[in-house]
Amino acid sequence: MSKDSKRRSVLIVDDEKDIVDFLKYNIEKEDYRVYTAENGEKAVEMNRKVMPSMILMDVMMPQMDGIEACRVIRNDPLIQQPIIVFLTSRSEDYSQIAAFDAGGDDYISKPIRPRLLIKRIEAIFRRVNKTEEPNRKSLNGDLSIDRDKFIVSIKGDEMYIPKKEFELLELLMSKPGKVFKRDQILSVVWGNDTIVGERTIDVHIRKLREKLGDAYIRTIKGVGYTFSEK
Secondary structure, three states: OOOOHHHOEEEEEOOOHHHHHHHHHHHHOOOOEEEEEOOHHHHHHHHHHHOOOEEEEOOOOOOOOHHHHHHHHHOOOOOOOOEEEEEEOOOOHHHHHHHHHOOOOEEEEOOOOHHHHHHHHHHHHHHHHOOOOOOEEEEOOOEEEEOOOOEEEEOOEEEEOOHHHHHHHHHHHHOOOOEEEHHHHHHHHHOOOOOOOHHHHHHHHHHHHHHHOOOOEEEEOOOEEEEOOO
8 A cells, every 4th residue: 555545535336335345444444535426526526625545436426427427527627637537337339438538537347356356446546656757748849748747738738638648648748759668658657466458548549639630640551649749
């Protein structure tokens, strides 16, 4: 357990009370502060109220599902953005792609053993806590990133970038012109503790291009991606 865990808070969102109680019990044992919500609407409300470090959220819920709740949270400019992890029994590719498209940071399939879940949570926090470079980087004054706020600026126009998209862009920007192989990107951005497919990278690259345009990120067919120097 990380020495910082006592300062971490986790919001569990699920409409099945037994699952919520089970997760809450096991996560609280590791000294995390735990909050709960029974649907997406309550999750949005609780997120604004308690500003958790992480949200563990089911996909299928009444009133507002997890995907829509994630979109609402990611589009809220007035709050500090949490890590959002989907914890769900739905394992179809399209469900996972929808989760990442909405701004999710990770996707864990149910059922999962409590100890393994705790290790996954700790691994995600370790990636967030890794030694950070200076908060702002820039490329010829054209594009800059703010590591604290997960904001990207292009010629002064700011936009919010979800965490995984931001970390992917930050990696590519760290060495403009260098070709990052797909397995290297998966290892650095998602970590060895997380099992995701290569399509996950494609989804995040597509979302970045929708926001930044096609000029910045180049595909090296059969190899990976590179950030183009302007």
